[in-house]
Amino acid sequence: MIAVDTNLLVYAHRTGYREHRAAQRAIRKAASHPGGWGIPLACLSEFWSVVTHPSCAGGPSSPRQAMGFLEALRAGGALFWAPGEAFWTRLAQAAADLDVRGARIFDLQIGLTALDHGATQIWTRDRNFTSLPGLRVFDPL
Secondary structure: OEEEOHHHHHHHHOOOOOOHHHHHHHHHHHHOOOOOEEEEHHHHHHHHHHHOOOOOOOOOOOHHHHHHHHHHHHHOOOEEEOOOOOHHHHHHHHHHHOOOOOOHHHHHHHHHHHHHOOOOEEEOOOOOOOOEOOEEEEOOO
16 A cells, blocks of 8 residues: 655646656556555645645645645545544654654654555655655655
């Protein structure tokens, strides 16, 4: 199962990025993966925050455009994953065990949610994504 990180969603949605077409191809490839694919809730929220922000490069997307993009992904087979049972306890323990500091806690949240839903890899352009045992970090672009 493949998890897709926020940056690929943003690139696939926004035509002004040089990564746009490659990100669209990557998402199509994830959608055809026999094990399935999904997007952690934190990535959905972060995507919305980025593309609708008033200072977004190329101008912000409207809430309807952002919603339409995400609904098209869902129609294409994407699962939207919420954190699992006792999430905070497991997040805090993993952060302590892996010595996660600062903003990397957000990667850990995304990765842990993905693992909870059976993902074995996360596709991201983030070269510094905080990895977790059992979740391979992969740049599909």
